[in-house]
Amino acid sequence: MLDSDIYVMIDGDTQCDTSILPRAIAHLHSNQLDMLNIARSKSDSAHYRIGHSFGNKLLSTTAALFFGKQFNDMLSGYRIFSRAFVKSFPAQSKGFEIETELSVFALQQNLRVDEIEASYKPRPQGSFSKLHTFKDGFKILFMIFQLLFTERPLLVFGFLSALCFVISLIVGVDIYLEFLETSRVARYPTLFVCVGVGVIGVVLGVAGMLAHLVVRGNRESRRIAYLNHKKID
Template sequence: MTIWKMGKILSDNDRYEAHRIAAIVPCYNEEQTVAKVVRDLKAAVPSMEVYVYDNNSSDETVRVAREAGAIVRSESRKGKGNVIRRAFADIDADIYVTIDGDDTYEAADLPRMIGTLLSGPYDHVLGVRKDSSETGSYRPGHEMGNRMFNRLVSFLFHSQVSDMLSGYRVFSRRFVKSFPAISKEFEIETELTVHMMALRLPQVEEKVGFRDRPAGSESKLNTYSDGLKILNVIFQLVRNERPNLFHGVVTILACALSLILGLPVVFEFFETGLVPRLPTAILSAALMGMAVLVSSVGVLLSGVRRARREAARLAYLRLDPPAHVPAEDTMFYRIGQSS
């Protein structure tokens, strides 16, 4: 017998049969965990198709995933960003789910996340990790870096995010098909978050269970190198999405340095009529000229960015939103089974 909250029985098929749902599971050497991830996803949403994208694994990931019932595809270019880019282009669905193949996320939370997406309707539901391990599932460097990136991106793009590096997300079709997917590796989560912020898409966060990798399973993340890659992506996105801010900072720094170097030369000229430090005067003038040029570039790129955002918004609006499900229906979901 299946137990349901609020005493109302609604099967997964009844709730989602009108929607094509696809789960995308990027994998690199995850033979130890991928079968459980696939089975848990299918148990959570039976009507969902699970796609495992193998990213040049050297173990038995492909065989194990196929035996577990997944649709297995391959992406030869290494990196999670390349996998997501390929999957978003290849798969045609109404609702998309991304989840890592390392069995650290709780698949049982997925019906609630899909229900939330449909009840909005929203274009993006972010799974905010809630540590369910007594010993702590986060490595200290990852937890500190995640908090820092959350605050930095929230400040730069004026939109709050609690867990921008989470790999557990649910998307609408119009989000996926309007997302350019430029990143190659783990920085793809940053790009997904900033895309949502830049276009001001309707989104919501949901707490999800997060646990340790099983014994013998190794993380593919490198705290420092991947952190630097994420910082570089944030830098590039600020340059492209906030050109006035980026070029304004450079303009102010160049102006300040020009004045610091040039004012003493000007004062000395008025006092003596001489310019004994000619190289300093030339450098100061060049810095001020550069400041004017950078400021002008910022204004031009701001216009280009506006045109890009309008084009992206129009591409987004060409697609239908997720079919709305009344909020009261999303309250009823399976919480356990007994026989």
């Protein structure tokens, strides 16, 4: 892999404004950032398809809801990274989902990130976008939920566990009140379902805690890798 102090990722459609690179790199260095996201300027929205713009905003908001920081343009393919970021980033995706993975990695590792705007040029005549609004949009959404499971399992399994307990409680209270009145259980199948759902809730809760410990260990390993390269820098 190419070794460098900084890495620039840029879309190959010639729409990104490269004249801001010196200023952007200086911003990265002066603020000791690990990732600088270069968002497409809102004033150039005419060069950005409406469907893509809406999908970007929706997906950015969804990611912010689960992972904590709102990027104005989470799907921007124009970014600058520190050496430590690149060397510790465990890339998995191969398509347009990479932007989401980069953003979530930075947030989950508590790395220093920032966002600036740059102008967005019209697409060259005769060229077309490889991004399919719905197909790639669903892939990115799937990536967000996949990362939610792999990076925040306690939240996911905790929610499912709580949901099971609520269902079990609602059904169980009715059976218990009926038992107090009649001194017998008339609906054994319902009771079995109630107990079964409660047991599933316990299993999900334990699974969430175990997965959380594994994720925390992985996060610490990534942090150590990041700090090792940070020392070299």
